Amino acid sequence: MARRKQFWLRIAGWFFIVLGVLGLVLPFLQGVLFLLIGLYLLSLVDGRARLARQRLRRRYPAIGRGLDEAETWVKRRRRRWRPTTDSAS
Numbered sequence: 001m002a003r004r005k006q007f008w009l010r011i012a013g014w015f016f017i018v019l020g021v022l023g024l025v026l027p028f029l030q031g032v033l034f035l036l037i038g039l040y041l042l043s044l045v046d047g048r049a050r051l052a053r054q055r056l057r058r059r060y061p062a063i064g065r066g067l068d069e070a071e072t073w074v075k076r077r078r079r080r081w082r083p084t085t086d087s088a089s
Contacts, residue, residue, distance in 0.1 A: 006045045013041035013049070036063070036070035 016038030023031025039056075042049035057064035 009041050009045045013038045013045075016041060032066060033070060033073075036066050037074060040067060040070050040074055 016034045020031045020035030023029030023034050039053055043053045
């Protein structure tokens with residue numbers, strides 16, 4: 001994975017972790033969902049986060065379902081962010 005992509009995935013992961021922590025105390029943010037999104041993003045580039053995600057999934061199946069939901073959310077957004085190439089031109 002390119003270093004620039006790893007850098008931005010780490011920044012985005014920590015951004016969502018911070019939003020998640022804020023969401024735990026602010027009623028209008030989905031704290032747990034943001035934490036799970038941040039964990040998923042960090043697990044793409046960090047082995048410790050990947051291991052933590054696997055442990056959470058095994059120990060707490062309900063959180064595993066939340067991780068699946070967060071992963072789906074991220075994948076949908078990534079498809080939207082990717083530039084499309086026009087094959088007709």
